[in-house]
Amino acid sequence: MTEAQQVPETAQAPLPTGPALPTPEGRGQTLLRRIATGTPMVSLLSVVLAIVIGGILMAVTNPKVATAMGYFLARPSDAITEIFRPYAALVQGSIYNWQGADLAAQLYPLAETLTVSTPLIFAGLGVALAFRAGLFNIGAQGQLIFGALFGAYVGFTWHLPIGLHLLVVILAGIVGGGIWGGIVGFLKARTGAHEVIVTIMFNYVASFLLLFLLTTPAFQRKGSTNPISPFLDQNALFPELLGPQFRLHAGFILAILVTWGVWWIVNRSTVGFEFRAVGANPNAARTAGVNVGRATVLVMALAGALAGLSGIAQVSGTEKYLSAGVAASIGFDAITVALLGRSTPWGTFFAGLLFGAFRAGGVAMQAVTQTPIDIVLVIQSLIVLFIAAPPLVRAVFGLNPRKPKSKATKRSAQSGAAA
Amino acid sequence: MPTRRPPAGADGAGLAPSPDQPSYRDRILTVKLELRGITKRFGSLVANDHIDLVVEDSQVHCLLGENGAGKSTLMNVLYGLYEPSAGEILVDDKPVVFRGPSDAMAAGIGMVHQHFMLVPVFTVAENVALGAESTKAAGFLDLDTTRARIREISKRYGFDVDPDALVEDLPVGVQQRVEIIKALVRNAKVLILDEPTAVLTPQETDELLDIIAELKASGTSIIFISHKLREVKAVADVITVIRRGKVVGDAPPSAAPAELASMMVGRPVSLSLDKAAAQPRETTFSVRELTVAAPSGQKLVDGVTFDIAQGEILAVAGVQGNGQTELTEAVLGLHRHATGSVTLDGKELLGRPVKEVLGAGVGFVPEDRTHDGLVGAFTVAENLVLDLYDRAPFARGLGMRPARVAAQAAEKIAEFDIRTPSADVPASTLSGGNQQKVVMARELSRPLRLFIASQPTRGVDVGSIEFLHRRIIAERDHGTPVMIVSTELDEIMELADRIAVLYRGRLMGIVPGGTPRDTLGLMMAGMTAEEAAVHAGAAPGAADAAAAGPGAVAENTDDGGTRRVASSFGADVEPQDGSTGENHD
DSSP: OOHHHHSOOOSOSOOTTSOOOOOSSOHHHHHHHHHHTOOHHHHHHHHHHHHHHHHHHHHHHOHHHHHHHHTTTTOHHHHHHHHHHHHHHHHHHHTOOTTOSSHHHHHHHHHHHHHHHHHHHHHHHHHHHHHHTTOOOOTHHHHHHHHHHHHHHHHHHOOOOTTHHHHHHHHHHHHHHHHHHHHHHHHHHHHOOOHHHHHHHHHHHHHHHHHHHTTSTTTSOTTOOSSEEEEOOGGGSOOBSSOTTSOOBTHHHHHHHHHHHHHHHHHHBHHHHHHHHHHHOHHHHHHTTOOHHHHHHHHHHHHHHHHHHHHHIIIIIISSEEETTTTTTHHHHHHHHHHHTTTOHHHHHHHHHHHHHHHHHHHHHHHHHOOOTHHHHHHHHHHHHHHTOHHHHHHHTTOSOOOOOHHHHHHHHHHHHHO | OOOOOOOTTTTTTSSSOOTTSOOOOSSSOOOOEEEEEEEEEETTEEEEEEEEEEEOTTOEEEEEOOTTSSHHHHHHHHTTSSOOSEEEEEETTEEEOOSSHHHHHHTTEEEEOSSOOOOTTSBHHHHHHTTSOOBOGGGOBOHHHHHHHHHHHHHHHTOOOOTTSBGGGSOHHHHHHHHHHHHHHTTOSEEEEESTTTTOOHHHHHHHHHHHHHHHHTTOEEEEEESOHHHHHHHOSEEEEEETTEEEEEEOTTSOHHHHHHHHHSSOOOSSOOOOOOOOOOEEEEEEEEEEEOTTSOEEEEEEEEEEETTOEEEEEOSTTSSHHHHHHHHHTOOTTEEEEEEETTEEOTTSOHHHHHHTTEEEEOSOIIIIIOOTTSBHHHHTTTTTTTSTTTEETTEEOHHHHHHHHHHHHHHTTOOOSOTTSBGGGSOHHHHHHHHHHHHTSSOOSEEEEESTTTTOOHHHHHHHHHHHHHHHHTTOOEEEEOSOHHHHHHHOSEEEEEETTEEEEEEETTOOHHHHHHHHTTOOHHHHHHHHHHSTTHHHHHHHOTTOOOEEOTTSOEEOOOTTOOSOOOOOTTOOOOOOO
16 A cells, blocks of 8 residues: 555654754653554564463473473474464464365355454554544543444344445444544534543443343334343344355445545645644644644544444344344454554554454464464454554564674773772 | 855954963863864755864854754754764864753853753752752652752852743743753753744743853853844854854954844845835724633733724734733634624624635734644645635535645745745644745735735745745835734834834824834833823933833843943944933933
């Protein structure tokens, strides 16, 4: 992608033109921006490093590896095979199943990865967009739930013609998520309420509201004691892309289009210019005539709408009904996805695909090699950890240009002796 | 290898004690500091190129150079923040290697950075103790020793610093003293002051210069970094001029300002501007009874009334913090609590959103470019359209037109000679002067009905000041009403057709452009124009004292000479014997 050239690298490693002076903004803000807009190389290396460490963890905890290590010198291939088996299973479960009987079975994992990625991409875009305006949107979870609530309700209570129904459901999801995010922006703009606190609280409100609504007649499936909604109308569902044996639906196509749309908004539109200006220097933005409050409300509403689309991808695509677990941990994974994608739209898209692959492949890995799926969580967490510490990653890969210290050390020793 | 003449005053028998004489190590230890062939490269950029520098004890050694000349880099090398790519540092003729500021401190070198390194929520004593805390038994923090040290140093140098005051409550000038105390507590014998006056008001600057003289008298060497000719001339024993990372040469403080300026810039610079007389036309901009109140009810701008005609420059003079900022911000619409009336071309602007005010044809250069004028993370090209981004030709509907933005950038970079590797680098990587040019270029790049510039050349090097002043005058001659706000009397005198003086938010009067500095100084201290004219006539020379406000007194250095420093760094005021600072009253 040409993304890397088009997006200005906002806060890279300090440029070597001046002395190391503190920036006028706060440390937290600086850190946030560094995490959100680090270099692509650091993101990539973080993933590699996390996978390596994950592999070591699996090898250490796997009794079969220990056994194979016992006769490592005799037959090293056994140990190596054991070490790589979980990751092989991960690839097999997420990209290509070489043991599949036919092409459909072989490609099933890839379709599954794309399916799982779709809501992650939407929600990740919601987090990334807010990042660009300097807002830490922790509330993708709540916004997703609101989008799902609105969309599902419209999806199973209304009965509209084919095409139109899905469109209305999508709009409902946008409105639901947009309202839930917009309120946060409004509170921030009007009262200065910090968006991190508000979004965290709004996540709880949304989760429990969902739980409650699923026990009411308006939402609960007739004749069911479980807190689940009726199935959405057939017309309200995303069309299947590869036929009924795959779960992949047209929501993925929408995700591609929306990613492009977000890219256009951020990099090519006047509102995106405002968002980025507000995010990077709200004072200068205000002096330049930008209505900072309006931009805050707008960007949070848009971020919420994107997360709302994530909810639609769940209810109209993957799940086909509304349940208490509709959001799973998508809203929180989305933060990681946006971080890994450096808050750029296409970066977020590919980070979403990667996390989708982890999720889809993790299930297969657990089934085939009995490696707990939690290892995937560990890897995801390690990725974030490394992205947050670029010097660590660079040091591990020897990318820090370090001059030989020997001469300096010798000289200081001399001067010490002379003094 | 740069060839370099020996320092005029340092190596010879100049102002400094002879280098042969051993340092007197009785009560106050002194240090001779030498940099030999210091080179610092950042990638392909050579920030310092074989710099040689000798700092004798009890001397004020000024490093003069434009922004980006490499002064700060050199000092960061000396302070152990950067490792030099080549060259060595000698303390008392012995080579040393500083691997961090603590090594430099141990060798007796202290540094006061341009941006202070203080913890705002700590007290003075806590800040001073930080990093070198002494502890009592059981590991409890012992601040009493530090307090005593601060009181002792405060007393010796007349600092007037309360060890228990919170740093965030202190004015900038006092915070700077805390930084100096920090260095002194650590027994600094060489004190590096990096652009120390950049953040100070004229009074505070005067007080700082007093402190420097006091420190020097007690045997401390000072390395004073600046790009301001007048304060360098006032304070220096030796001046070393640096340009593009190299030492250009040394000069005695008696050197003519024009000579120093051309050494700095590398070409002849005219320090005074020849401008044609103003041709005022119709009055299109009027401010009536403008009042801006702080939330506390205090009036920051108090009933200010003035007009500006097309084709004239009204300069607003005053000591920093007397309502200038609020005045310009209120006109732009950034202040909610402004009352009165501001009209441009018969249209009321007060109470309108900023976008509308800008749309009415107002060009606005804010006083603090990094805070309000630029988005540092944005590219130069984006910053050049920061308040034009949604207008034609840069936008069509909701979409922006990158090609037009790039074309604008190419044009303005050439027109304003903005030194940048490309239009696509973040604006924060540019030097201060070039950043200011970006802001000025942007604001002057559209047809204007009113141009307001606060501190249009703050932090800008000598060469660029001339250029920016010419642009402002060109805008005036083009028929735009121009309002300049500046705390530097030089700039006011240079540009103004009429001068309005603000004192505590009130207008002390509007006087013609050629009004003597004495009169202006008295007005800046709170006299009306009439009173000031009478007083200035009666007591010539009093103006600078007045401008500096109460507390500015002539200092008697113990070398017997009496020296005064014009607080405004106004005209070429050579230290005049006998000009004792009479306070007006």
